Amino acid sequence: xxxxxxxxxxxxxxxxxxxxxxxxxxxxxxxxxxxxxxxxxxxxxxxxxxxxxxxxxxxxxxxxxxxxxxxxxxxxxxxxxxxxxxxxxxxxxxxxxxxxxxxxxxxxxxxxxxxxxxxxxxxxxxxxxxxxxxxxxxxxxxxxxxxxxxxxxxxxxxxxxxxxxxxxxxxxxxxxxxxxxxxxxxxxxxxxxxxxxxxxxxxxxxxxxxxxxxxxxxxxxxxxxxxxxxxxxxxxxxxxxxxxxxxxxxxxxxxxxxxxxxxxxxxxxxxxxxxxxxxxxxxxxxxxxxxxxxxxxxxxxxxxxxxxxxxxxxxxxxxxxxxxxxxxxxxx
Amino acid sequence: xxxxxxxxxxxxxxxxxxxxxxxxxxxxxxxxxxxxxxxxxxxxxxxxxxxxxxxxxxxxxxxxxxxxxxxxxxxxxxxxxxxxxxxxxxxxxxxxxxxxxxxxxxxxxxxxxxxxxxxxxxxxxxxxxxxxxxxxxxxxxxxxxxxxxxxxxxxxxxxxxxxxxxxxxxxxxxxxxxxxxxxxxxxxxxxxxxxxxxxxxxxxxxxxxxxxxxxxxxxxxxxxxxxxxxxxxxxxxxxxxxxxxxxxxxxxxxxxxxxxxxxxxxxxxxxxxxxxxxxxxxxxxxxxxxxxxxxxxxxxxxxxxxxxxxxxxxxxxxxxxxxxxxxxxxxx
Numbered sequence: 001x002x003x004x005x006x007x008x009x010x011x012x013x014x015x016x017x018x019x020x021x022x023x024x025x026x027x028x029x030x031x032x033x034x035x036x037x038x039x040x041x042x043x044x045x046x047x048x049x050x051x052x053x054x055x056x057x058x059x060x061x062x063x064x065x066x067x068x069x070x071x072x073x074x075x076x077x078x079x080x081x082x083x084x085x086x087x088x089x090x091x092x093x094x095x096x097x098x099x100x101x102x103x104x105x106x107x108x109x110x111x112x113x114x115x116x117x118x119x120x121x122x123x124x125x126x127x128x129x130x131x132x133x134x135x136x137x138x139x140x141x142x143x144x145x146x147x148x149x150x151x152x153x154x155x156x157x158x159x160x161x162x163x164x165x166x167x168x169x170x171x172x173x174x175x176x177x178x179x180x181x182x183x184x185x186x187x188x189x190x191x192x193x194x195x196x197x198x199x200x201x202x203x204x205x206x207x208x209x210x211x212x213x214x215x216x217x218x219x220x221x222x223x224x225x226x227x228x229x230x231x232x233x234x235x236x237x238x239x240x241x242x243x244x245x246x247x248x249x250x251x252x253x254x255x256x257x258x259x260x261x262x263x264x265x266x267x268x269x270x271x272x273x274x275x276x277x278x279x280x281x282x283x284x285x286x287x288x289x290x291x292x293x294x295x296x297x298x299x300x301x302x303x304x305x306x307x308x309x310x311x312x313x314x315x316x317x318x319x320x321x322x323x324x325x326x327x328x329x330x331x332x
Numbered sequence: 333x334x335x336x337x338x339x340x341x342x343x344x345x346x347x348x349x350x351x352x353x354x355x356x357x358x359x360x361x362x363x364x365x366x367x368x369x370x371x372x373x374x375x376x377x378x379x380x381x382x383x384x385x386x387x388x389x390x391x392x393x394x395x396x397x398x399x400x401x402x403x404x405x406x407x408x409x410x411x412x413x414x415x416x417x418x419x420x421x422x423x424x425x426x427x428x429x430x431x432x433x434x435x436x437x438x439x440x441x442x443x444x445x446x447x448x449x450x451x452x453x454x455x456x457x458x459x460x461x462x463x464x465x466x467x468x469x470x471x472x473x474x475x476x477x478x479x480x481x482x483x484x485x486x487x488x489x490x491x492x493x494x495x496x497x498x499x500x501x502x503x504x505x506x507x508x509x510x511x512x513x514x515x516x517x518x519x520x521x522x523x524x525x526x527x528x529x530x531x532x533x534x535x536x537x538x539x540x541x542x543x544x545x546x547x548x549x550x551x552x553x554x555x556x557x558x559x560x561x562x563x564x565x566x567x568x569x570x571x572x573x574x575x576x577x578x579x580x581x582x583x584x585x586x587x588x589x590x591x592x593x594x595x596x597x598x599x600x601x602x603x604x605x606x607x608x609x610x611x612x613x614x615x616x617x618x619x620x621x622x623x624x625x626x627x628x629x630x631x632x633x634x635x636x637x638x639x640x641x642x643x644x645x646x647x648x649x650x651x652x653x654x655x656x657x658x659x660x661x662x663x664x
Contacts, residue, residue: 054456
């Protein structure tokens with residue numbers, strides 16, 4: 001079936017009407033027109049996903065529709081922001097209506113779940129890639145930045161680290177897992193990461209800094225340390241590894257993935273001693289673990305890793321797809 | 333020279349500091365944090381440019397830096413919005429520092445000219461493409477939409493149509509122009525279109541509808557007609573063609589390019605009879621022609637083209653890169 005750009009937009013992407021009261025004009029004009037919230041910051045983040053770099057070329061379009069939004073939502077979560085709108089720029093090599101239906105159904109399921117609206121974008125021909133720009137709101141003074149960590153603050157992570165890297169290894173036949181349930185769990189953790197929006201809302205005004213774990217704990221925590229001019233001490237034995245991960249590989253491999261596998265989309269945040277109790281109260285009912293894995297130290301002490309109180313040296317860094325020798329556990 | 337993603341951002345794109353008072357946090361955290369204007373709509377538009385589809389693969393990076401912003405600014409102009417911030421998602425096959433310097437120098441020249449700030453984006457590896465999401469402000473009630481045209485309104489266009497398509501034809505060796513000055517003018521009109529921001533600001537609250545001409549006059553005007561549920565009558569003999577265009581090809585070719593060449597990035601807008609005088613006052617000092625080329629008609633009369641008051645039939649439509657048989661005068 002022949003189908004032009006405007007048909008694609010009308011058929012697959014202009015399906016919400018105006019679902020939010022703060023949208024004066026959505027898809028279909030030169031710009032979308034939005035009504036700002038009072039006394040709030042507008043939080044904006046952009047992520048590009050390129051086929052063969054950020055996802056496997058044969059990815060199920062429903063998984064891609066989900067994940068493209070999830071990784072963008074994760075940036076809002078790390079800022080403590082409430083999701084509002086998103087723009088989608090979709091570059092496709094050709095029109096495949098089955099693909100488009102599956103992708104857009106999944107995409108809009110996530111939008112609807114978070115009460116968000118697609119407000120515009122672009123549809124172009126070219127090698128498969130997506131760029132999303134997401135918008136959210138955060139009350140002035142409650143924002144979570146990377147620069148607020150202070151010496152003595154406790155370092156927390158949400159959820160379980162390393163599962164996503166194991167899931168990708170399974171998809172790329174670098175890891176073999178016999179138990180179907182374990183296999184499915186790890187693959188799902190890679191393809192369908194849960195953005196920690198509720199946890200981001202829960203810790204705002206309580207945490208001193210936050211970041212989402214997209215490149216790996218070590219790499220991402222270092223952004224906090226650099227912005228906050230601090231060092232850190234991390235206890236490997238406190239990292240929460242899922243039973244699935246532990247049963248699928250050696251402890252060393254599991255720790256490597258947990259520290260530098262990337263794509264966990266968990267949150268890492270820092271909390272002052274006096275707010276630890278309130279963090280417990282705020283997060284306990286959300287059903288996701290949150291674990292204190294270390295402490296912020298003076299800058300001159302650098303970044304220290306300990307295992308059972310013994311210093312360990314690991315040469316691990318996060319993912320950088322331009323750096324030579326990118327790590328094995330990212331697509332391509 | 334080896335150079336990672338964070339180096340690229342630091343070296344070429346994180347150069348403005350906080351140049352705008354409404355930016356609480358720019359590049360370098362999970363999200364940018366922006367301070368909304370009061371009693372204004374936030375206007376957002378997204379454009380993707382793919383190498384070989386939207387620009388020639390051998391384009392000068394300075395031209396690409398300029399044009400990528402200009403086409404996005406043109407959408408703000410068509411809404412009557414004041415430019416504020418932009419996000420840039422840049423996908424590059426490899427790191428070429430000469431290319432990056434030239435591209436970013438040009439990009440920031442345009443940003444500085446319009447008092448805008450780059451607030452974030454993404455840098456990824458892959459086939460060359462760019463996605464920009466631009467943000468601007470417009471006082472509530474002054475926005476220019478596509479749906480406000482009414483029967484009897486006069487139809488205007490700014491500037492000169494068709495130059496850009498002729499410029500592209502020159503670059504693709506489909507048009508030969510001997511006079512260097514004429515050649516350079518037409519090529520520049522293709523590579524360096526001037527977004528009509530000031531004209532957009534001038535006509536807001538005076539025009540009933542507006543759109544920017546990216547796909548071609550016929551195609552773009554039809555968006556206004558569809559959104560406003562109207563027809564239109566256009567007088568070909570009233571279209572303003574540049575001397576350069578007229579001297580370079582037949583009148584028929586010039587009209588074809590003016591009607592459906594695309595990439596003019598002029599504005600097309602509609603004005604009620606009683607506001608024509610105020611439009612003259614608002615736009616006269618800007619140094620760009622604005623020409624009444626026809627009138628809005630009842631929907632059932634459709635879209636009529638006249639030349640010296642005689643009806644003409646032209647089978648021309650705007651550019652759609654997914655439709656079969658895309659027109660010759662777009663890159664690839």
